[in-house]
Amino acid sequence: MKIGCPKEIKPQEFRVGMTPNAAQEAVARGHEVIIERGAGLGSGFDDDAYVAAGARIVDTAAEVFATAEMIVKVKEPQAVERKMLREGQVLFTYLHLAPDPEQTKDLLASGCTAIAYETVTDANGGLPLLAPMSEVAGRLAPQVGAWTLQKANGGRGVLMGGVPGVGPAKVVVIGGGVVGTHAARIAAGMGADVTVLDRSLPRLRYLDDVFRGQFKNQYSTAGATAELIRDADMVIGAVLIPGAAAPKLITREQLSTMKPGAVLVDVAIDQGGCFETSKPTTHAEPIYEVDGIMHYCVANMPGAVARTSTIALGNATMPFMLALADKGWRQACQDDPHLLAGLNVHAGQLTYYAVGKALGIDVVSPSVVIKG
Numbered sequence: 001m002k003i004g005c006p007k008e009i010k011p012q013e014f015r016v017g018m019t020p021n022a023a024q025e026a027v028a029r030g031h032e033v034i035i036e037r038g039a040g041l042g043s044g045f046d047d048d049a050y051v052a053a054g055a056r057i058v059d060t061a062a063e064v065f066a067t068a069e070m071i072v073k074v075k076e077p078q079a080v081e082r083k084m085l086r087e088g089q090v091l092f093t094y095l096h097l098a099p100d101p102e103q104t105k106d107l108l109a110s111g112c113t114a115i116a117y118e119t120v121t122d123a124n125g126g127l128p129l130l131a132p133m134s135e136v137a138g139r140l141a142p143q144v145g146a147w148t149l150q151k152a153n154g155g156r157g158v159l160m161g162g163v164p165g166v167g168p169a170k171v172v173v174i175g176g177g178v179v180g181t182h183a184a185r186i187a188a189g190m191g192a193d194v195t196v197l198d199r200s201l202p203r204l205r206y207l208d209d210v211f212r213g214q215f216k217n218q219y220s221t222a223g224a225t226a227e228l229i230r231d232a233d234m235v236i237g238a239v240l241i242p243g244a245a246a247p248k249l250i251t252r253e254q255l256s257t258m259k260p261g262a263v264l265v266d267v268a269i270d271q272g273g274c275f276e277t278s279k280p281t282t283h284a285e286p287i288y289e290v291d292g293i294m295h296y297c298v299a300n301m302p303g304a305v306a307r308t309s310t311i312a313l314g315n316a317t318m319p320f321m322l323a324l325a326d327k328g329w330r331q332a333c334q335d336d337p338h339l340l341a342g343l344n345v346h347a348g349q350l351t352y353y354a355v356g357k358a359l360g361i362d363v364v365s366p367s368v369v370i371k372g
C-alpha cells in the first residue's frame with residue numbers, strides 16, 4: 001500500500017504521524033512510504049532519517065494526498081487538507097468529530113474512510129491510541145496550570161507546593177481516567193493538595209488502592225464539584241464520554257463562587273470542553289480570563305513536547321497502521337473489532353453513534369458498512 005504522511009499544519013503543531021522507525025517497518029513489509037519534506041523536523045527527525053528508513057520524500061502535501069492510499073497524521077485534517085481527501089482513501093488520525101460539524105461535513109463529502117485514533121478501543125475497555133497523548137497532556141496540565149497561577153500570567157500567585165509555614169495549592173481534577181490520573185500524580189508530586197473526582201466507583205477504588213493517599217478522591221456529583229471548586233486554586237478538566245461532546249460540569253455562574261485568579265485547565269477541550277466558558281486556544285495564545293478566572297484550553301497540548309509525543313503516539317499507532325496497510329481497512333476492521341470501533345466515516349456515511357447524536361446526523365452501523 002502507498003502510505004502518505006504530510007507535515008502537520010495546525011498552528012504550533014510539531015508532531016508527525018509517522019516516525020522513521022514506523023516507516024522502516026512499513027517498508028520492510030513491502031509498503032511504499034511517502035513523507036512530505038520537513039514533516040518530522042519539529043519532532044527532531046530529519047528527511048535523511050526517513051530516507052534511511054526507505055521512505056520517499058516529496059515536496060508538497062498535495063503530492064502526498066494525491067499519491068497515497070492511506071494518509072497517516074496526528075491532528076484532524078484542516079480545511080485545506082480536507083479538500084485533498086478523495087473517495088476510497090483511508091485517513092488514520094485524531095478526528096474529534098463530535099464538537100466539529102464543519103470537519104464532519106467535509107469528511108462525509110470527501111467520500112474517504114476515516115478511522116479516528118480516539119475511538120479505537122482495547123480489550124480492557126481502554127482507548128489505546130488516545131492513552132499515550134492523554135498521559136502527556138495529563139502530565140503537562142499541572143505544569144501549564146502552575147505557570148498560569150503565577151501573578152504575571154493573571155493567576156492567584158499561589159505556589160503549587162507552598163513553602164514551610166504556607167500551605168500548598170488546592171487542585172481539583174475532574175475525571176480520574178488517563179489524563180486525570182497522570183495530572184493528579186504530577187500535581188501531588190509538586191506538593192499540591194489534590195482531589196480527583198470521578199463517576200466510576202471501580203475507578204475510584206483503583207486510584208485509592210494504587211496511589212495510597214498521594215491524592216484524595218471523591219465521587220463526582222454537581223454538589224461535590226460546587227463545594228470543591230470554591231476552595232480550589234486550580235481545576236483540571238479531564239472527563240471523557242468516548243466520542244461524545246464533553247458534559248459541561250462548571251457553569252459560567254459558578255465562576256463567581258471561585259477565588260479570583262484561580263485557574264481552569266480544560267484538557268477535555270478537544271471534545272468541546274467540560275467548562276461552560278471554555279473555548280479552544282493555541283500554544284501561541286494559550287490563556288484567557290473570564291470573570292476573574294484564568295482559562296487554559298489548548299486542544300493539542302502534546303504538541304508542546306513534540307518529540308516525546310511523536311514517539312509515544314507512533315509506538316501506539318504502528319501496529320494498527322501496519323494492519324491497515326497489510327490487509328486493507330475492510331479486512332483489518334473485520335479481523336479486529338477494536339480497530340472497527342475507530343471507524344467514524346465511510347463513503348459519505350457517518351458510522352459512530354456518539355458523533356451522530358452530538359451533531360444530529362443519521363448513523364449507519366459500522367458492522368453493516370464493513371460487509372461492503
Ligand SMILES: NC(=O)C1=CN([C@@H]2O[C@H](COP(=O)(O)OP(=O)(O)OC[C@H]3O[C@@H](n4cnc5c(N)ncnc54)[C@H](O)[C@@H]3O)[C@@H](O)[C@H]2O)C=CC1
Pocket residue numbers: 118127130131133134135137174175176177178179180197198199200203220238239240241246247249266267268269270271298299300301302
Ligand atoms: N487537550 C489535549 O491536548 C488533549 C486532550 N485529551 C482529552 O482529555 C479527555 C480525557 O481523556 P482520557 O483521560 O484519556 O479519558 P478516560 O476515558 O481515560 O477518562 C475519562 C474519565 O472521565 C470520567 N468521567 C466521565 N464523566 C464524568 C463526570 N461527569 N464526572 C467525573 N468524571 C467523569 C470517566 O469515568 C473516566 O474515568 C478526552 O476528552 C481526551 O480527548 C487527551 C489528550 C490530549
Ligand SMILES: CC(=O)C(=O)O
Pocket residue numbers: 075094130133134270299300301302303
Ligand atoms: C488527543 C489529541 O487530540 C492530541 O493529542 O492532540
Ligand SMILES: [Mg+2]
Pocket residue numbers: 076095096100270299
Ligand atoms: Mg478539533
